[in-house]
Amino acid sequence: MPQNFPAVQGGGSLILAWQIKNKRVLVVGGGEVAAGRILNVLNADAKVTVVSPREGLNDEVAYRVAESQVDYVDRKFEPSDLDNVDMVLTAVDDPEASTQIWKLCKERNIAANIADVPPECDFYFGSVHRDGPLQIMVSTNGNGPKLASIVRKQIAGNLPENIGAAIQKVGMLRRKLRKVAPATEEGPKRMQWMSGVCESWSLDDLVAMEEKDMEELLGFYPLGEFPSLERIRLGDGFQEYAFDGSFGWF
Structure with missing residues (x-):
C-alpha cells in the first residue's frame, strides 16, 4: 500500500559533523586553497602537518608555520608522508601529482580530498557559517563552491545576532541537568524538558540567563515545567521544589 514517506532524492552527500580532534591531517600544498583547508581542520582541533616547498607558502600558511600552529615539511610530497x-587534503597545481596522491590514499584506506577534482574526493568542504558552537554548512556537492558561499551568506544574514551565545547557555543548562538527573531512564524526560525551555524562552532570555537562574530553573524539572526568566527571577511558584545545588531536590 502507498505510504506517506519522504521520497528518495539520490545524488546527495551524507553531511556529517566529523569529529577529528587530535586526528592527524596531512595538507599537501601551501597556497590560498590550502590555507582555507588548514583553518578548517585547525578549527576542529586536528593535528596538522603541511608539506610544501617554502616558496609555495602564501602569507597565511607561512604565519601558521611561524606560529607553530602546524607541523611543517619544506619539500614536495613523498609517499612516506602518508x-x-x-586524513589527506591536497591543494596543488599539479593534476598528475594530485591523482597519484589520491591513488596512494585509496591503497591505504585514507580519506582524502583532492581540491577541485570532485571524482577524487571522499568528502567535500562546504561553505560554513560559524558563531560559537553553531556551525551551518552549505554544500553544492562539488557543483558550485561560489554559489554555496552566496547561499551561506544569505542564511547567516537572517540569523539572530545572539544565536551563538544562546546556544552556549543552553549547553550549560543541559550539562547541569545531566548532573542532577543522570539516570538513563531520565533521558526522554530530559530531552522533552530541554525542548520546552528552548521553545518557550526567547533568544534574548537565553543569552541573559545566568548560572543562578539555571539552578532556579532546574528546580522545576521534576514538575515538567519551564517558567519564564522573569518568573524565575521573581521567585514565583518556587515553593514546592527547590534545587539544593547538588544532585537533588528538597
Whole structure:
C-alpha cells in the first residue's frame, strides 16, 4: 500500500559533523586553497602537518608555520608522508601529482580530498557559517563552491545576532541537568524538558540567563515545567521544589 514517506532524492552527500580532534591531517600544498583547508581542520582541533616547498607558502600558511600552529615539511610530497595519517587534503597545481596522491590514499584506506577534482574526493568542504558552537554548512556537492558561499551568506544574514551565545547557555543548562538527573531512564524526560525551555524562552532570555537562574530553573524539572526568566527571577511558584545545588531536590 502507498505510504506517506519522504521520497528518495539520490545524488546527495551524507553531511556529517566529523569529529577529528587530535586526528592527524596531512595538507599537501601551501597556497590560498590550502590555507582555507588548514583553518578548517585547525578549527576542529586536528593535528596538522603541511608539506610544501617554502616558496609555495602564501602569507597565511607561512604565519601558521611561524606560529607553530602546524607541523611543517619544506619539500614536495613523498609517499612516506602518508604514514600514520588519518586524513589527506591536497591543494596543488599539479593534476598528475594530485591523482597519484589520491591513488596512494585509496591503497591505504585514507580519506582524502583532492581540491577541485570532485571524482577524487571522499568528502567535500562546504561553505560554513560559524558563531560559537553553531556551525551551518552549505554544500553544492562539488557543483558550485561560489554559489554555496552566496547561499551561506544569505542564511547567516537572517540569523539572530545572539544565536551563538544562546546556544552556549543552553549547553550549560543541559550539562547541569545531566548532573542532577543522570539516570538513563531520565533521558526522554530530559530531552522533552530541554525542548520546552528552548521553545518557550526567547533568544534574548537565553543569552541573559545566568548560572543562578539555571539552578532556579532546574528546580522545576521534576514538575515538567519551564517558567519564564522573569518568573524565575521573581521567585514565583518556587515553593514546592527547590534545587539544593547538588544532585537533588528538597
